[in-house]
Amino acid sequence: MKNIKQWMVLAFVMSALIFTGCDEELSNPTFDDNAVPRIFGWYNTLTTQEGDTVTINPQVSPADNAIFAWYVDSVKVSEELDFSYVFNMDNNNSILRFEVTRNGVKNYREASVVVLSDFKPKAYNKKMVGFITRDGSIDDIDLNNLTHLVISSAVVGEVEGRESLADTTFTNLDIPLLAKVAHNAGVYVLLDVTGDIINLNGGGYYANYGFFNVISDAGKQAKAMETVVKFCADNDLDGINIYLNNTSEGYLDPDIVSAFFSSIPSYLPEETPRGKFFYTASVPGGWTTGVLSAIATVPEIDWVNLHAFRYEDLTATAHSPLWALSGLVDSWTGFGMPKDKIVGGFPAFGLHYFLPEDLSTVTWGNLWQYTAYESYKNILTRDAEAHNKNVLPVDDGIFYDGLNEVEQKAQYVIDQDLGGLMIWSLESDTRTEGKSLLAKAYKALGN
Numbered sequence: 001m002k003n004i005k006q007w008m009v010l011a012f013v014m015s016a017l018i019f020t021g022c023d024e025e026l027s028n029p030t031f032d033d034n035a036v037p038r039i040f041g042w043y044n045t046l047t048t049q050e051g052d053t054v055t056i057n058p059q060v061s062p063a064d065n066a067i068f069a070w071y072v073d074s075v076k077v078s079e080e081l082d083f084s085y086v087f088n089m090d091n092n093n094s095i096l097r098f099e100v101t102r103n104g105v106k107n108y109r110e111a112s113v114v115v116l117s118d119f120k121p122k123a124y125n126k127k128m129v130g131f132i133t134r135d136g137s138i139d140d141i142d143l144n145n146l147t148h149l150v151i152s153s154a155v156v157g158e159v160e161g162r163e164s165l166a167d168t169t170f171t172n173l174d175i176p177l178l179a180k181v182a183h184n185a186g187v188y189v190l191l192d193v194t195g196d197i198i199n200l201n202g203g204g205y206y207a208n209y210g211f212f213n214v215i216s217d218a219g220k221q222a223k224a225m226e227t228v229v230k231f232c233a234d235n236d237l238d239g240i241n242i243y244l245n246n247t248s249e250g251y252l253d254p255d256i257v258s259a260f261f262s263s264i265p266s267y268l269p270e271e272t273p274r275g276k277f278f279y280t281a282s283v284p285g286g287w288t289t290g291v292l293s294a295i296a297t298v299p300e301i302d303w304v305n306l307h308a309f310r311y312e313d314l315t316a317t318a319h320s321p322l323w324a325l326s327g328l329v330d331s332w333t334g335f336g337m338p339k340d341k342i343v344g345g346f347p348a349f350g351l352h353y354f355l356p357e358d359l360s361t362v363t364w365g366n367l368w369q370y371t372a373y374e375s376y377k378n379i380l381t382r383d384a385e386a387h388n389k390n391v392l393p394v395d396d397g398i399f400y401d402g403l404n405e406v407e408q409k410a411q412y413v414i415d416q417d418l419g420g421l422m423i424w425s426l427e428s429d430t431r432t433e434g435k436s437l438l439a440k441a442y443k444a445l446g447n
């Protein structure tokens with residue numbers, strides 16, 4: 001038996017104000033018979049190692065004449081105030097419920113149970129890589145249909161008043177807990193390292209070169225990468241994904257780009273407790289694809305994620321057609337990237353066009369005024385059958401990938417013997433059975 005772990009403890013401290021020269025003694029508080037029994041010292045998630053004994057000593061007030069009951073998935077397991085229980089893997093994702101009833105008045109607390117076991121990497125035919133952004137939550141992540149999870153992102157750039165060159169602040173995501181839960185499911189977890197990006201579509205902000213400006217200075221580059229690698233170590237992550245997201249207008253010096261990607265391995269640990277520390281990269285499509293071609297010549301790169309989406313035009317058209325993926329694959333194999341190191345991307349969002357009557361007024365400079373990106377999850381609210389389509393006739397059309405398009409791309413990956421698929425991003429997908437893009441892709445890849 002492993003050591004007992006006590007996960008929920010509350011030191012319920014009652015303090016008294018003592019005034020000099022005051023002889024009054026403070027009495028214990030009194031409660032009405034119908035007072036709600038309050039429960040202190042509770043967490044919404046309980047994490048324990050398989051086979052460990054969990055002890056919980058909650059504080060209840062008022063507790064006189066109270067009746068206690070503990071339930072694991074609606075099955076009563078104890079009637080004592082203090083709780084002791086051994087959880088196994090059958091209890092993973094169970095709900096622990098503690099009820100207190102006093103004079104017929106009931107109160108309760110619930111916690112999700114995460115049971116951890118030794119890491120066993122998930123077997124798969126092709127990689128299914130899912131990106132989750134700062135806008136997402138743990139509830140958006142379907143670990144059953146993932147092989148690798150990438151958390152986006154550590155944002156590299158100089159910000160006035162901020163000492164760090166890499167912002168690793170995540171307000172919506174509990175990274176240590178997320179890593180434990182993912183590892184428990186046999187899923188590796190990587191950290192995305194980017195410049196400023198738009199979370200919904202994964203694109204960079206126009207003419208924002210904060211990431212490139214940092215890596216252009218050797219000292220700043222080292223400082224940023226040391227922050228990133230330390231964050232991975234502190235949170236038990238399995239690798240990094242580099243996304244130098246703004247490559248437009250020929251701003252990037254290809255020699256600096258090449259030197260940066262070649263230098264990354266020198267910052268990285270060789271392995272984690274689960275094996276190799278991964279080094280991957282994401283690349284956008286379009287006419288600037290060649291700017292990052294040096295990635296293909298870095299042997300330490302484990303794979304590259306292709307953003308085969310965000311293809312806009314001056315007339316309404318699909319932004320993630322199959323030809324975009326096949327064209328990018330051709331480009332990267334031409335650069336020298338082995339096919340098994342290529343992971344094709346598909347979007348969990350669509351592009352909404354609302355063009356003016358006079359199309360001659362639409363230019364690349366003002367196209368943003370007549371388009372907007374929309375999550376797949378929101379698209380599903382517009383049409384109950386949207387998952388079986390790839391365009392909705394709203395304004396000049398909302399173009400997106402439905403289940404059929406994802407299945408076609410999965411088949412293309414298999415036919416070309418590529419490394420797998422990636423989705424941007426998980427919080428924009430749905431977990432509704434029969435409509436999830438991620439679930440369709442995972443199964444279509446032969447996993």
